[in-house]
Amino acid sequence: MRLDIVSIFPEFFSVLDLSLIGKANADGLLNLHVTNLRDYATDRHRTVDDTPLGGGAGMVMKPDVWGKALDEIFPEATLGDGERHVLIVPTPSGETFTQRIAEDLAGADHLVFACGRYEGIDFRVAQHYAERGVEVRELSIGDYVLNGGEVATVVMIEAIGRLLPGVIGNPDSLVEESHGSAGLLEYPVYTRPVNWRGQEVNPVLLSGDHAAIARLRRDQALEKTLRRRPDMIQALRPDQLDSDDRSLLARLGWCVGENGVRPLEIRELESGDVDRLHALAIRTFPDACPPFLSHEDIQQHLDTVLSPQSIHSWIDNPHVRVIGAFLPQNSAAPEGDHGGEASSDTGDGRTQAEQTAHGEQLVGYALVVGPRADGPIAEKCPKQLSDEHCSWAHLSKVYIDQKWRGSGIAAALIAVSADMASQMGATSLWTATSTANKRAAKSYKRAGMTKKGGRTYTVGTTTCRDVVMQMTLSSASPQ
Known part of the structure; x- marks a missing residue:
């Protein structure tokens, strides 16, 4: 790649000789030229500016x-050679320069940076070269004003040049760093000593377990990006996020749907949520039932265990926690599920508008029964667990709207x-799920639960088998 810089302060760019860009130029990985604009002035004062037409401050x-300067850099013969020539004008009124733009410009054959000063360059310059077939980009490195384009040019050359093959020694670092292809800010980095001023690094980094280290760093990058640049999280594509990513994001308050985060x-x-x-x-509930259950058995369960009266009793019980997962109204369903109509049928006989009357839609819930609960809701602890010296809480239910499976919501609810069970004084949490519901068992296992055996459970008049x-x-906080 050839890089040309035109400025009234050519000596400013000697700073590039101190960086990897200078080494790349010396090694022939790029071809850097700096031109003094004043060499093209015609008067003895080498004047490059004049007062603005129509009046106004500055020059x-x-x-x-x-x-004259750009004609030498862009001779007529050059513009028909099939290569990509780009004139870059640093200006605070330009398009914001980003990593994606840097990646795009790294693929050009010839970049020319026109460093303006004062009130800028006469606008006809950019228009003229665009008409001649030069790609013109007005770019800003931030929402602030500098005295000239030189500093911005150095920033952009550093960002673009390091992407060229051979400039960075380890190309993998381009993937992991902030704003790289992963779309995240870089995870925190550490070196020796392991203990510095009372601060120790995460022991996972010392474990030699490369998969665990990669997971830790990925989690840290997601958390850091969410905290500092939530706009970048929202820009992630669902196919960039695995199940662990989705679980972490859900716990941090973000859900991965078909159309984004x-x-x-x-x-x-x-x-009021009943x-x-x-x-x-x-x-x-019917969607999670084994196929051999009859409609009558399922309906009997819905009419008794999941009746509005039962739900009221859950919420009113001081030893029970009912936890809901809510999405904003304008995010409540993946695109296409309801035809884009706010009043479409949700599948339960009610419209989406009725579902979202409070400006949000309930898309998942969990029911936690604490150690001190009694009555019908307090199911007997399975015999394979009852002999253990623990204070047990029961994760009685975890259900997610079918449209939001795989979003990470289930892991977040678990x-x-x-946490709720611990706050209620429990030291262990148990649950049971149908042996036919492999998906649910997998979710529980991924959340840290282990299989302890089985039990029977009655739905309507039918006996079912559950996995316990x-x-x-980690800790308990007795109430």
């Missing part, structure tokens, strides 16, 4: 001087449920 750089709220439900929870419960799973809670 404007003259088009005739710029034309969107805000998610997980909170305890209140009495109708929405009932609608979700009767929609999701994590919040574990358990996790030990």
Whole structure:
């Protein structure tokens, strides 16, 4: 790649000799030329500016001087050679320079940086060279004003030049760094000593487990990006995010849908949420049932265990936590699921507008029964667990709207449920899921629960087989 810089301060760019760009230029990986604009002025004072036409403050750089300089850099024969020639004008009124633009410009054959000063370069210069077939880009490195384009040019050359083959010794660093192809800010980095002023690095970094290290760094990059640049999180494509990414983002308040990443709220439900929870419960339970259950058995379960009265009793019970996952109204369904109509049928006989009357839609829920709960809701701890010296909480239910499976919401609800169980004084959390529901068992396992055996469970008049799973809670905070 050839790089040309035109400026009234050519000595400013000696700083590039101190960086990898200077080494790349010396090694022939790029071809850098700096031109003094004043060499093309015609008067004895080497004047390059004049007062603005129409009046106003400051001075404007003259088009005739710029034309002479750029004509030498862009001779007529050059513009028909089939190569990509780009004239870059640094200006605070330009398009914001980003890593994606740097990657695009790194693929050009010839870049020319026109460093303006004062009030800028006569606009006809950019127009003229665009008409001649030069690609003209007006670019800004930020929402602030500098005295000239030189600093911005150095920034852009550093960003573009390091992407050229051979300039960076380890090309993998281009993937992992902030704003790289991963679309995230870079994870925190550490070196020796391991303990510095009372601060120790995460022991995973010392474990030699490359998969665990990669996961830790990925999690840290996601958290850092979410904290500092949530706009970058929203720009991620769903196919860039694996199940662990989705689980972490959901725990941090973001849900991955078919059309991108969107805000998610997980909170305890209140009495005003009963109708929405009932609608979700009767929609999701049949979908999770084994195929041999009859419609009558399922309906009996819906009419008793999942009735509005039962849900009210959950919410009113001080030893029970009912946790809901909510999406904003304008994010409530993946594109196409409801035809784009706010009043479309949601599948439970009610419209989406009715579902989102509070400006949000309930898309998942979990039910945690604490150690002190009694009555019908307090299911007996399975015999394979009851002999263990633990204070048990029961993760009775975790259900997600079918449209949002794979979004990470289930993992987030399980994590919040574990925290709630700990706050209620439990030291272990158990759950049970149908042996036919492999998807649910996999979600529980991924969340840290282990299989402990089985049990029977009755739906309507039919006896079903469940897998019993358990996790030990990190700490308990008895109420």
